[in-house]
Amino acid sequence: MSDIILEMRNITKEFPGVKALSDVNLSVQRGDIHAICGENGAGKSTLMKVLSGVYPHGTYDGQIFFDGEEVKFNSINQSEAKGIVIIHQELALVPQLSIAENIFLGNEQRENGYINWNKTNQRAAQLLRQVGLDENPTTLIQDIGVGKQQLVEIAKALSKEVKLLILDEPTAALNDTDSAHLLGLLRALREDGITSIMISHKLGEIISIADANTIIRDGMTIETIQKGPEMQQSRIIKGMVGRDLEHLYPDHTPNIGEELFRIEDWSVMHPTIPGRKTIDGASLNVRAGEIVGIAGLMGAGRTELAMSIFGEAWGHKVSGTAYLRGKEVKLPTVHEAIDAGLAYATEDRKRFGLNLIDDIRRNISAASLERLKTPLGAVNANEEIKRAEGFRGSMRIKAPSVMTLAGQLSGGNQQKVVLSKWMMTEPEVLILDEPTRGIDVGAKYEIYTIINALADAGKGVIVISSELPELLGICDRIYTLAFGRITGVLDRGEANQENLMTLMTKEREAA
Incomplete structure (x- = not known):
């Protein structure tokens, strides 16, 4: 044989x-x-x-x-x-x-x-x-x-x-x-x-x-x-x-300004399990031009925290205070979170981030239809196509036109469509949940470059990732989350995989 x-x-x-x-x-x-x-x-x-x-x-x-x-x-x-x-x-x-x-x-x-x-x-x-x-x-x-x-x-x-x-x-x-x-x-x-x-x-x-x-x-x-x-x-x-990637992460010199967004004492109850507190008194902030990471093991509450901030899209009895540019903001719905200047790119782009049977154009415009309305209340199709084509070019989305179905794109290009959708809302703060999951190293590099460009434009960027090297490679500060609690925050210069993991596994201290 x-x-x-x-x-x-x-x-x-x-x-x-x-x-x-x-x-x-x-x-x-x-x-x-x-x-x-x-x-x-x-x-x-x-x-x-x-x-x-x-x-x-x-x-x-x-x-x-x-x-x-x-x-x-x-x-x-x-x-x-x-x-x-x-x-x-x-x-x-x-x-x-x-x-x-x-x-x-x-x-x-x-x-x-x-x-x-x-x-x-x-x-x-x-x-x-x-x-x-x-x-x-x-x-x-x-x-x-x-x-x-x-x-x-x-x-x-x-x-x-x-x-x-x-x-x-x-x-x-x-x-x-x-x-x-x-x-x-x-x-x-x-x-x-x-x-x-x-x-x-x-x-x-x-x-x-x-x-x-x-x-x-x-x-x-x-x-x-x-x-x-x-x-x-x-x-x-x-x-x-087809080329050497001497650095897996693009070089970036941050230009960090004043505080842009902050939450204080943020707590969230589980939506179906009575009495279970999924997020417990979390406080964090992000400054203009800063890329902030959130690290945590599976089940730590990273996605739950992000979705609860984004218009209470997860959980119930959400409590705590949110501030944008120093002023308190209320974020009870996704619509109001978008209006306040927040955007959230989900970790599951195929289920929640995209309509795979619709085209790139409509996916990009989905969260910004109010901005495309004519005086009669209809969507301005010409403007919609123009804006979508602009993102197809600037984001280097590999597709023959914006009429291509999202489901026909590779994972990296689908992620670029998701980012384009939220960039079109002109947010001040972007929360990116596992932004490079399931995409290859070349496409990852492009996504990192986009994240850096967003920070350079004065946005506050929060990145949730299961890959510690990724957070260490692109973030200016990293918060750690364990059992629904913020257990620490480290600047880029002091963070490494060992001390992040120590904080990510830190159990609740005895009273």
């Missing part, structure tokens, strides 16, 4: 007006964890959709060889029958069904024409043990977190006697603990002889786990690097973006 389980030769895939893949080659060794990386829009997911039959044979040029024979898949069912299973970034689970029902959906455990539920649940329990998930198979998917849902997807793949497991950004939405568990599971599957392909933007994870890493740029194969001293972050970045 050949040591090569998969070979894709000269794969070319075109969409109307766009060549997504151009003579891409990929060779995967049996039993390896093979990483694929590249910027958003480079063609990584398209290549995997070609492999798995989402794009059927005949819609692309080139050849695919799997397990020693040429394959021509016309559907996902055909690729799965050969042992190729893909887990997409957007998980394909039914929330209202149980774990066991999801694992065997479309592959039901039948006897005499009926589903054998005892067999279904027993087999599901075995698969859950295999992936290290301690849950009852009858638990509903909607009652478990995203990290556990990823493990259910892998259990589902194992139920199909998988030979090649493809994971598209498997840790993008996971915290550090869940990510470590999932990577440990991939190592265990490798010991069992299962080959994996992992698409990821997290270069540290690639270097730690991958046996080989193929870099794709602009729809073309750049190189494949084998595990060893050659697999370094600097080399991977150069391959992805």
